[in-house]
Amino acid sequence: MDQSRISFAELVALLEAIFLRFGTSRQTAAILADNCARCERDGAKSHGIFRMKGYTDSLATGWVDGMAQPVLEDAAAGFLRADAQNGFAQPALALAREDLVEKTRTNGIALLAIRNSHHLSALWPDFEPFAEEGFIALSMVNSFACTVPHGGQSAVFGTNPIAFAAPTSSGDPIVFDMATSSMANGDVQIAARQGRQLPPGSGVDSKGNPTTDPNAVLDGGALLPFGGHKGSSISMMIELLSAALTGGNYSFEFDWSGHPGAATPHTGQLIILINAALAGAAPFGVRAETLIDEMKSAGVTRFPGQHRFAKRKESDATGIALTTDELSWLEGLAKG
Amino acid sequence: MDQSRISFAELVALLEAIFLRFGTSRQTAAILADNCARCERDGAKSHGIFRMKGYTDSLATGWVDGMAQPVLEDAAAGFLRADAQNGFAQPALALAREDLVEKTRTNGIALLAIRNSHHLSALWPDFEPFAEEGFIALSMVNSFACTVPHGGQSAVFGTNPIAFAAPTSSGDPIVFDMATSSMANGDVQIAARQGRQLPPGSGVDSKGNPTTDPNAVLDGGALLPFGGHKGSSISMMIELLSAALTGGNYSFEFDWSGHPGAATPHTGQLIILINAALAGAAPFGVRAETLIDEMKSAGVTRFPGQHRFAKRKESDATGIALTTDELSWLEGLAKG
Numbered sequence: 001m002d003q004s005r006i007s008f009a010e011l012v013a014l015l016e017a018i019f020l021r022f023g024t025s026r027q028t029a030a031i032l033a034d035n036c037a038r039c040e041r042d043g044a045k046s047h048g049i050f051r052m053k054g055y056t057d058s059l060a061t062g063w064v065d066g067m068a069q070p071v072l073e074d075a076a077a078g079f080l081r082a083d084a085q086n087g088f089a090q091p092a093l094a095l096a097r098e099d100l101v102e103k104t105r106t107n108g109i110a111l112l113a114i115r116n117s118h119h120l121s122a123l124w125p126d127f128e129p130f131a132e133e134g135f136i137a138l139s140m141v142n143s144f145a146c147t148v149p150h151g152g153q154s155a156v157f158g159t160n161p162i163a164f165a166a167p168t169s170s171g172d173p174i175v176f177d178m179a180t181s182s183m184a185n186g187d188v189q190i191a192a193r194q195g196r197q198l199p200p201g202s203g204v205d206s207k208g209n210p211t212t213d214p215n216a217v218l219d220g221g222a223l224l225p226f227g228g229h230k231g232s233s234i235s236m237m238i239e240l241l242s243a244a245l246t247g248g249n250y251s252f253e254f255d256w257s258g259h260p261g262a263a264t265p266h267t268g269q270l271i272i273l274i275n276a277a278l279a280g281a282a283p284f285g286v287r288a289e290t291l292i293d294e295m296k297s298a299g300v301t302r303f304p305g306q307h308r309f310a311k312r313k314e315s316d317a318t319g320i321a322l323t324t325d326e327l328s329w330l331e332g333l334a335k336g
Numbered sequence: 337m338d339q340s341r342i343s344f345a346e347l348v349a350l351l352e353a354i355f356l357r358f359g360t361s362r363q364t365a366a367i368l369a370d371n372c373a374r375c376e377r378d379g380a381k382s383h384g385i386f387r388m389k390g391y392t393d394s395l396a397t398g399w400v401d402g403m404a405q406p407v408l409e410d411a412a413a414g415f416l417r418a419d420a421q422n423g424f425a426q427p428a429l430a431l432a433r434e435d436l437v438e439k440t441r442t443n444g445i446a447l448l449a450i451r452n453s454h455h456l457s458a459l460w461p462d463f464e465p466f467a468e469e470g471f472i473a474l475s476m477v478n479s480f481a482c483t484v485p486h487g488g489q490s491a492v493f494g495t496n497p498i499a500f501a502a503p504t505s506s507g508d509p510i511v512f513d514m515a516t517s518s519m520a521n522g523d524v525q526i527a528a529r530q531g532r533q534l535p536p537g538s539g540v541d542s543k544g545n546p547t548t549d550p551n552a553v554l555d556g557g558a559l560l561p562f563g564g565h566k567g568s569s570i571s572m573m574i575e576l577l578s579a580a581l582t583g584g585n586y587s588f589e590f591d592w593s594g595h596p597g598a599a600t601p602h603t604g605q606l607i608i609l610i611n612a613a614l615a616g617a618a619p620f621g622v623r624a625e626t627l628i629d630e631m632k633s634a635g636v637t638r639f640p641g642q643h644r645f646a647k648r649k650e651s652d653a654t655g656i657a658l659t660t661d662e663l664s665w666l667e668g669l670a671k672g
Contacts, residue, residue, distance in 0.1 A: 076444030079443065079611070106413060108415025151637060151638055154635065164569070166580075226563045226564070227563020230562045234570075236512075244624050245612065247618070250627060274447065280451045280581070284580050288576060294586070295572070300485050
């Protein structure tokens with residue numbers, strides 16, 4: 001396949017033009033384009049330009065409001081709420097970010113509860129920077145009913161990712177971001193497009209029977225939680241914190257059937273920030289490196305997030321590789 | 337086997353006498369006896385009287401200080417630290433509890449970071465009451481190196497339990513408390529005593545090879561994390577939050593080899609409390625019940641913690657069943 005290489009700034013500008021053409025505000029276009037381009041740049045293909053169809057279909061059908069102006073509520077000294085007004089979650093986070101950081105510095109811990117929001121990206125692009133600024137960040141988002149609770153027969157939970165970011169004293173931050181379903185929906189979709197089977201235990205078909213066929217999972221079937229009943233409990237916690245606490249929808253509560261192609265779950269997001277400078281003994285970052293060193297001594301060679309940092313260096317040096325088909329598809333979306 | 341039935345109060349009194357005889361303060365004896373008796377009463381056998389040998393050996397060898405007076409540090413408006421002074425974590429929590437609740441009411445969220453502490457019990461006995469008072473509680477404890485990180489060959493992590501408790505509007509709170517290893521050490525020990533094999537994927541032997549023999553896991557082998565690389569990431573997060581943030585030891589950092597029989601890991605504990613009354617829309621407890629109802633509709637019949645509430649009702653009605661051997665063993669420990 002022919003490949004093009006474009007710079008990060010060029011990709012951001014291209015994606016920004018697409019978002020604007022599909023009716024977002026300038027600020028939302030800038031935030032989402034940066035977010036999506038960072039996923040593509042860092043090799044997180046399932047949340048890179050692959051997601052642009054979901055974004056544009058959701059905007060085109062009026063399912064998500066690209067012009068929404070989020071509203072911030074100061075609920076308590078360590079508790080912010082944001083109503084994303086049926087817009088994306090990221091502009092709500094951007095609006096709250098400065099207050100959230102200030103509250104965390106002052107109180108040691110603070111949370112931001114976003115409701116009435118849409119999220120179609122990875123979580124790490126927003127949380128890696130918090131760790132680089134010395135905060136420990138924990139975030140959870142629910143999504144759309146596609147995962148069967150342990151012991152159940154039909155989907156209730158979303159893929160419900162959880163992300164964690166923590167600073168180190170000298171190296172890259174520790175960042176993980178993972179679906180609490182057996183795999184991410186984006187990866188099921190990619191497997192379907194590539195004609196690959198899923199690993200056993202990933203999902204069930206429309207009759208609730210185990211299957212390794214990605215199309216059977218996507219076509220009326222469902223995913224399973226990772227790690228059996230324990231992963232299922234964590235996914236349940238994510239529903240409670242992303243929806244019941246924030247005031248957003250559960251993954252099973254919204255109806256997008258009138259918006260064909262809509263792909264952005266209309267739910268909520270919880271963000272907890274901790275001031276790592278208040279750690280009880282040695283500096284947190286130094287201690288974090290002690291753990292990393294011990295894990296390396298035990299033979300661990302791959303750490304969460306590590307592949308992204310490596311891919312980022314490569315992309316920064318040589319540009320982001322897109323196929324010419326991908327590039328002309330994006331250019332087409334931008335020009336209409 | 338002959339069985340005796342004793343009341344909860346009788347069991348607490350008996351355990352209290354044992355703790356006192358093994359050199360704890362009156363307050364620590366009362367706290368630990370209540371905690372241990374609640375585990376036994378609620379059918380959580382792996383953390384009930386089964387653990388008394390670990391408690392008494394740890395105290396007898398001077399590994400843990402039963403007379404320790406924890407020290408509380410007010411680090412920020414939402415951030416408490418406690419130095420358990422080489423004592424148990426529960427008395428440190430008891431000391432901090434009122435301040436922690438007050439900070440959570442005022443700030444919306446607060447945390448307690450306990451270091452220099454020992455924990456040999458389940459987490460739920462301490463967190464269920466928070467949920468009953470309207471708080472969402474999240475806690476993590478690291479333990480002793482007995483779990484191999486994903487991709488590694490030797491143990492770095494502990495069993496590293498995570499507990500979550502949340503209120504409902506009318507029924508029992510939602511509470512889960514689970515090891516992030518494939519299973520709890522207590523359950524491995526019970527399987528070894530009962531001559532049962534472990535499920536495949538639970539652990540490795542001393543050479544790093546998979547095994548289902550509980551004795552091979554206990555004798556130089558190790559557990560695996562639950563849920564592959566995802567469970568391993570969560571266990572890593574628990575090390576960072578229970579040790580690096582609190583100022584406590586990592587699971588691999590303490591040396592109890594000079595204290596034969598010592599069983600209480602000398603590490604740290606993190607507790608995060610959220611004021612559920614600040615939820616963004618409908619009351620949190622009402623929303624939590626909406627999720628439970630949907631899970632029931634999807635066919636889920638067992639919820640985390642449910643068996644404990646059922647067993648508690650039974651124990652309250654008929655007394656706690658102990659074998660006569662167990663009872664005379666406890667009476668022997670109390671009398672010396």
